[in-house]
Amino acid sequence: MSSTPGAIPARTPEATPARLRVIPSRLLAGVAAVADRLVGDRLAAEGAHKWHFAVLVALDEAGAASQAELSRRTGIYRSDMVAVLNQLSDAGCIRRDPDPADRRRNVITLTSAGRRRLERLDTLITDAQRELLAPLTPEQQEQLTDLLGILTDHHRPQHPGRADGE
Amino acid sequence: MSSTPGAIPARTPEATPARLRVIPSRLLAGVAAVADRLVGDRLAAEGAHKWHFAVLVALDEAGAASQAELSRRTGIYRSDMVAVLNQLSDAGCIRRDPDPADRRRNVITLTSAGRRRLERLDTLITDAQRELLAPLTPEQQEQLTDLLGILTDHHRPQHPGRADGE
DNA sequence: GACGAACGTTAGCCACACCAACGTTCCTGT
DNA sequence: ACAGGAACGTTGGTGTGGCTAACGTTCGTC
Numbered sequence: 392m393s394s395t396p397g398a399i400p401a402r403t404p405e406a407t408p409a410r411l412r413v414i415p416s417r418l419l420a421g422v423a424a425v426a427d428r429l430v431g432d433r434l435a436a437e438g439a440h441k442w443h444f445a446v447l448v449a450l451d452e453a454g455a456a457s458q459a460e461l462s463r464r465t466g467i468y469r470s471d472m473v474a475v476l477n478q479l480s481d482a483g484c485i486r487r488d489p490d491p492a493d494r495r496r497n498v499i500t501l502t503s504a505g506r507r508r509l510e511r512l513d514t515l516i517t518d519a520q521r522e523l524l525a526p527l528t529p530e531q532q533e534q535l536t537d538l539l540g541i542l543t544d545h546h547r548p549q550h551p552g553r554a555d556g557e
Numbered sequence: 558m559s560s561t562p563g564a565i566p567a568r569t570p571e572a573t574p575a576r577l578r579v580i581p582s583r584l585l586a587g588v589a590a591v592a593d594r595l596v597g598d599r600l601a602a603e604g605a606h607k608w609h610f611a612v613l614v615a616l617d618e619a620g621a622a623s624q625a626e627l628s629r630r631t632g633i634y635r636s637d638m639v640a641v642l643n644q645l646s647d648a649g650c651i652r653r654d655p656d657p658a659d660r661r662r663n664v665i666t667l668t669s670a671g672r673r674r675l676e677r678l679d680t681l682i683t684d685a686q687r688e689l690l691a692p693l694t695p696e697q698q699e700q701l702t703d704l705l706g707i708l709t710d711h712h713r714p715q716h717p718g719r720a721d722g723e
Numbered sequence: 724g725a726c727g728a729a730c731g732t733t734a735g736c737c738a739c740a741c742c743a744a745c746g747t748t749c750c751t752g753t
Numbered sequence: 754a755c756a757g758g759a760a761c762g763t764t765g766g767t768g769t770g771g772c773t774a775a776c777g778t779t780c781g782t783c
Contacts, residue, residue: 407630408618411611415686415698416592418705421632423589424771425712426582445577452574459761464573466587468741473763495748495761520581526711527704532581535704538697539584545692546591590740625730634772639732661730661779 447509457496613675623662
């Protein structure tokens with residue numbers, strides 16, 4: 392009975408407890424949510440979603456691919472990929488043709504409209520990152536990205552069979 | 558028609574495009590998901606959730622409080638707080654008494670069982686953080702926490718009415 | 724004494740990650 | 754040659770988490 396039961400002691404309006412403000416997983420969740428909102432809002436203003444951007448980048452960088460491969464490259468589930476590609480296709484950003492070499496697959500190809508779209512979305516994303524990282528110095532921004540990169544590499548999606556040098 | 562349409566060129570099995578691996582918001586989302594799974598799994602093994610931990614910490618650190626205030630301290634919505642407190646109450650971790658000074662409120666008090674529970678959960682959370690940050694040096698771990706702290710502070714929950722120096 | 728605001732509570736919505744199943748097509752072993 | 758298993762694209766469904774809406778109660782204030 393260290394505190395008087397029945398009366399709320401402190402009047403400190405509201406402040407996140409110090410012990411919570413120091414837990415990395417919690418900080419990560421919070422900042423990730425902010426980042427997601429920042430990115431999501433800008434993309435939504437153009438009728439886009441982050442998935443669209445991810446797919447467009449994957450196509451632009453590694454060239455045409457099957458849906459399954461895009462799935463693996465972007466981390467988007469095959470199931471969800473269908474809808475994303477439908478929308479991108481409707482917008483004329485990609486073409487989806489049956490693969491003559493493997494009739495199970497579709498070959499997804501980036502169109503020039505898609506490349507233009509990508510450029511636009513890239514700007515928005517970059518802006519969002521800038522706003523997100525605004526309170527950090529350029530060195531800190533790089534530090535953060537590096538650290539997150541290390542963690543991302545270490546905690547692989549899954550390691551269903553050691554894939555690389557191990 | 559720079560690429561042969563109808564054939565998938567590279568055979569590179571799957572690799573996240575470099576441009577995606579460098580976008581902070583994306584890295585954050587990924588690492589936050591890993592962290593959440595790490596923490597969530599351990600807590601689930603004891604029938605707990607991260608919310609329980611947050612509430613217990615808030616109570617332990619700042620003393621008894623109303624549900625609304627706990628809401629503000631932890632970031633958990635008032636609506637969801639109800640269920641969390643029900644569970645904590647069922648487990649005997651807290652007491653929920655009407656506040657004699659304000660009959661709208663309940664005074665939430667941490668019991669000794671709750672304090673014991675908190676200690677246990679704290680161990681689990683700490684373990685999870687350790688596993689999460691394993692690939693980083695102690696200095697890097699501190700750096701990361703600091704950087705995330707800065708971002709958390711800057712991007713306030715909301716600022717619905719200029720709260721601070723403005 | 725009336726009105727607006729805060730409280731606790733219930734119910735529900737929506738976005739997102741994930742899983743299950745199916746028909747098609749391919750690859751492999753025998 | 755052919756049977757079995759695996760990968761592909763697709764549809765539909767599940768579960769969880771953040772958030773909103775509304776309501777009755779109680780407080781503070783004018």
